[in-house]
Amino acid sequence: MKPIDIFADLKSNTYPGRGIVIGKSADGRHAVAAYFIMGRSVNSRNRIFVAEGENMRTQAHDPALLTDPSLVIYYPVRTFDGGMIVTNGDQTDTIYNLLHSPEACTPGGCFIRALLTRTFEPDPPLYTPRISGIIDYKSGGYWLSILKSTGGDPAAAQRQFFDYEPLPGLGHFIHTYKCDGDPVPSFEGEPKPVAIEGDIDRFTAGLWESLNQDNKVSLFVRYIDLESGKAETRILNKNQ
Numbered sequence: 643m644k645p646i647d648i649f650a651d652l653k654s655n656t657y658p659g660r661g662i663v664i665g666k667s668a669d670g671r672h673a674v675a676a677y678f679i680m681g682r683s684v685n686s687r688n689r690i691f692v693a694e695g696e697n698m699r700t701q702a703h704d705p706a707l708l709t710d711p712s713l714v715i716y717y718p719v720r721t722f723d724g725g726m727i728v729t730n731g732d733q734t735d736t737i738y739n740l741l742h743s744p745e746a747c748t749p750g751g752c753f754i755r756a757l758l759t760r761t762f763e764p765d766p767p768l769y770t771p772r773i774s775g776i777i778d779y780k781s782g783g784y785w786l787s788i789l790k791s792t793g794g795d796p797a798a799a800q801r802q803f804f805d806y807e808p809l810p811g812l813g814h815f816i817h818t819y820k821c822d823g824d825p826v827p828s829f830e831g832e833p834k835p836v837a838i839e840g841d842i843d844r845f846t847a848g849l850w851e852s853l854n855q856d857n858k859v860s861l862f863v864r865y866i867d868l869e870s871g872k873a874e875t876r877i878l879n880k881n882q
Contacts, residue, residue, distance in 0.1 A: 648815055648836040652852035657682065657822035658829075660730040663849075664775045664784045664806075665813020665838045672865040673777050673784070674813060674838050676849060677718050677728050680857040685709050690879040691860040696721040698862055703881040713763055713770075719862060725749050726866070729774040730818060733760050733789075737776065749778045750785050754803055761799045762790050767825045769796055771818050782808040782868055786816050790828045804833055813838045841865075846876040 648663065663676040679700070681687035688707045689700050698719040702708040708715075716732045727737050737756040740747070747755060753776045763770040771790035778784065785805050792798035806814060814833035819826040838845065846863040853861070861878045 643835055645812055645835045645837040648813075648834075649848045649852040651815070651834065651836070652849070652854075655821055656854045657819060657826060657857055659770070659818035659826065660773065661815060661817035662728055662730070662773050662775045662786065663813050663815045663836065663838075664728070664777060664786065665836070666782055666808040666810050667841075667865060668811035668839050670810035671867060671869070673726075673779060673782050673808070673868055674845070674863075674865055675719075675726060675728055675775065675777060676845070676861070676863045677730075678849065678853060678861045679718075679730070679859045680853065681859050682857060685714060687859055688881075689714055689859055690881050691718070691862050691877045693875065693877060696873065698875075698877070700860075703879075713765060719864075722749075724779050726777050726779075726864070727753075727774070728776075728862075729772065730770075731763065731772050733757060733772050733774055736760055737774065749776050750783070750805060753785050753787070757787050757789060757803070758801060760789055761801075762796075766796065767794070769794060769828070771828050773816050773818055773829075775816075777866070779866060779868060779871060784808065784814075786814055786833050788816060788829060794825075794828070811838055812836075842874050842876055846878065850878050 692701045720738045740752045740756040769791040774787045815836045816833040842865040863876045866873045
């Protein structure tokens, strides 16, 4: 399938929810990762991304407006020796903890094993999917996953995993919701192949400008030099 224009795809969708993009820069030198959050409720919109070393966490923009931190305050990004995890919830810690446990496993193996212990979010009637990704800097390879209910039925979960070998200029994009709705429907199908063009500033600006103005909240983008391991990061918050 030919890579799609992610900017056009985002402009055509007022509410994809939370989204992850992972891939490789067009010059083949960088692993690329992006994560954005959107919101329709006051609680969801009352967030910012905050860097904490090489990691990143969410934080309430106005603590007085925070009503339920359980599903909105977490670490979307954690790094480990040789890679990075990015998710839309506290499953980041589940993956990270297994990677640092005595049990030996590859980044991809730990990623899958950790997520087999988790399920979608307990937020009826949405049952928001948990989306996750991990990058192995040594190979540039990456994995994506979605944990979602079966047709909105909380009695049955689907756990889907996707393993990618990197190609220059190609990324894969997965998001929590197919589109806006009441309730919003979960993402369907495989992650979308998307073109990754330009440097970090061009890619960041393109993503931010393409997200719906009313619903966008925060955006994180990172380019990792696969030879040196040096990372460049951009964080944009609507509330700042």
